[in-house]
Amino acid sequence: MTKPNDTIRVLIPLTVRKKNGRPKILPPADYRPSEDQAQDPHILRAIGRAWGWRRRMDAGEFATIQELAEAVGLAERHVSRQLRLAYLSPELLKRLTCGREASVVSLYDLCFLAGETWQEQAERVFRA
Template sequence: MTHADDTIRVLIPLKVRKKNGRPKILPPADYLPSEDHMQDPHVLRAIGRAWGWRRRMDAGEFATIQELAEAVGLAERHVSRQLRLAYLAPEVLKRLTCGREASAVSLYDACFLAGETWPEQSRRAFENTGS
């Protein structure tokens, strides 16, 4: 039999936050990710979808974002915002999809980086903002 003094209690300092509307467990602040760190599937899916939409528009399948939005069954505002991900700097896209580092901006904020210069996009997306 086990006695009360035989029990070991392990406390792991984790925080639960919402990311993209889903709960996500965050590691301690001093945690260094291992080599097997995976990319956020929401980011990968959004970038892939944006590039698919861009190709369809470039091929002339749709003349306007409104036509595209109606065809994919999403709000025009959402399609317009996410389509901007296809116009991010090549370095930012590479680091978001292939890199093993976390972005300093959310997926929503990344949609608005396309209007910045390429060096500014990289700086805003990956430099630690101190938060």
């Protein structure tokens, strides 16, 4: 049992680095994340944003991607690229958002898969 005057020190070997201008805590080199943390928050956020944009365009709020880009304050090219995420296969979206599978492609590469068949999309993203 500890006394009220005792001090307990806990040392956790973490490194803080800046990534995209924000501080990011890096775990030790031998750390292996659990399967529960396989989802990439950047991909989840981009998919959510793309679906929001798609709904707004389908509702007639914006007639063109250029109008949408101006409204959200982003470059037209960026909006155009990320809007493609809303047109990925339903199975792929389910595996990316609800499943615990890690994608083997980057967010940038994922944006260009919408033009492929649904079977090819899953094969490229998860190497199934």
